Amino acid sequence: MSSKKEQLIKVATDLFSRHGFHPVGVDRILVEAGVARMTLYNHFPGKDDLISAVLDRRYQDIMASLRASVEPTASAKEQLHAIFAWHEAWFATPEFAGCLFERALAEFGTDYPKISTIAIQYKQTMTEWMGDILTSLLPEQAAARTASILMILLDGATIDARAFHNPTIATRAWNAAEVLIDQANARQV
Amino acid sequence: MSSKKEQLIKVATDLFSRHGFHPVGVDRILVEAGVARMTLYNHFPGKDDLISAVLDRRYQDIMASLRASVEPTASAKEQLHAIFAWHEAWFATPEFAGCLFERALAEFGTDYPKISTIAIQYKQTMTEWMGDILTSLLPEQAAARTASILMILLDGATIDARAFHNPTIATRAWNAAEVLIDQANARQV
DNA sequence: AATTAGATAGAACGATCGGTCTATATTGTC
DNA sequence: GACAATATAGACCGATCGTTCTATCTAATT
Numbered sequence: 001m002s003s004k005k006e007q008l009i010k011v012a013t014d015l016f017s018r019h020g021f022h023p024v025g026v027d028r029i030l031v032e033a034g035v036a037r038m039t040l041y042n043h044f045p046g047k048d049d050l051i052s053a054v055l056d057r058r059y060q061d062i063m064a065s066l067r068a069s070v071e072p073t074a075s076a077k078e079q080l081h082a083i084f085a086w087h088e089a090w091f092a093t094p095e096f097a098g099c100l101f102e103r104a105l106a107e108f109g110t111d112y113p114k115i116s117t118i119a120i121q122y123k124q125t126m127t128e129w130m131g132d133i134l135t136s137l138l139p140e141q142a143a144a145r146t147a148s149i150l151m152i153l154l155d156g157a158t159i160d161a162r163a164f165h166n167p168t169i170a171t172r173a174w175n176a177a178e179v180l181i182d183q184a185n186a187r188q189v
Numbered sequence: 190m191s192s193k194k195e196q197l198i199k200v201a202t203d204l205f206s207r208h209g210f211h212p213v214g215v216d217r218i219l220v221e222a223g224v225a226r227m228t229l230y231n232h233f234p235g236k237d238d239l240i241s242a243v244l245d246r247r248y249q250d251i252m253a254s255l256r257a258s259v260e261p262t263a264s265a266k267e268q269l270h271a272i273f274a275w276h277e278a279w280f281a282t283p284e285f286a287g288c289l290f291e292r293a294l295a296e297f298g299t300d301y302p303k304i305s306t307i308a309i310q311y312k313q314t315m316t317e318w319m320g321d322i323l324t325s326l327l328p329e330q331a332a333a334r335t336a337s338i339l340m341i342l343l344d345g346a347t348i349d350a351r352a353f354h355n356p357t358i359a360t361r362a363w364n365a366a367e368v369l370i371d372q373a374n375a376r377q378v
Numbered sequence: 379a380a381t382t383a384g385a386t387a388g389a390a391c392g393a394t395c396g397g398t399c400t401a402t403a404t405t406g407t408c
Numbered sequence: 409g410a411c412a413a414t415a416t417a418g419a420c421c422g423a424t425c426g427t428t429c430t431a432t433c434t435a436a437t438t
Contacts (some may be wrong), residue, residue, distance in 0.1 A: 022308055103295040163309050163312055176369055
């Protein structure tokens, strides 16, 4: 894989994260990456596709990092707790600026499938994953239902952590998640 | 108040909601509003201030609509349920495109105080309001803690409702909220 | 009827946008 | 050392950006 292409994705990810997708022009990416104009357009048909590549890379990085932080032999609740803890650590990161998928969705809406598809897929993958973990505790339907609530909690926590500059919101979200899991579990016995 | 100014705010709100803040140029707003260029700049120093005005208006409209949908004599849970029900109705609206405050925050970050302040204030007002309602059920600290969870649920539900085109997520969020309120209430007795 | 404030159309500003083209230079492979 | 692929700098494209200016016109107030 070309190192120039890697460099472009890396720099673009950083700039988009810091300033958003629309405000960052192609020129700025080129200068900051130290890459010639045509090199970008040889690797990507256009800016849209660079954004797609950035989101795609981000998707793979995040999922790998998340999966690495979850011990597969641990209990369901421990696994889910690890996911929430991963988010708290992320929120505390100095470069944290919200979820790039959410922001892409916010800027482009669902009208640009090339961009919005990845954002939605991320959400679905996360929900399904948590649903799978929950099947060891709950029947399938309840697991799916609870997983979608956990996703709401994660998304809401991510939003509020950025708005309030408060990483500990993840802990609060996990406390709520634990109550909901226990309650779903108790009800089902 | 000038009808032209009103017209500008109204049309800008519509366009920003549909396409985002950056992609909508001043020209487009002018054409769609049927207003001359200088009329806009006589009412607003610049596009930023028009965005501010749009968010400010939105803030007042939403709060008024929300407050009108909540029966002040009802029980705490009924009042909170009304807030969630309001969101569900909103999600089901054909023009629903996420929360404009969230999207402003996503596009501009916290670097533009003129814009981000209103978005954050909205979140704070909502959280405090729900906290106030909860004080009839819970001690002050528990009320504040629970309110911030309810805010997370509302924000997460708003995000996911747009991403999944699924208004019923509000009901799911309310079910979770009810469990959490009851649990906080039971623990405290 | 005179005055004043607000709105009008439209040209123009410099800056930036995403994208194309060309011609030269560098690189890695056989 | 030859060859093919990749990267380079930089001019250039038309379009759009937010904003300013001028000069005319309309509407309300006195």
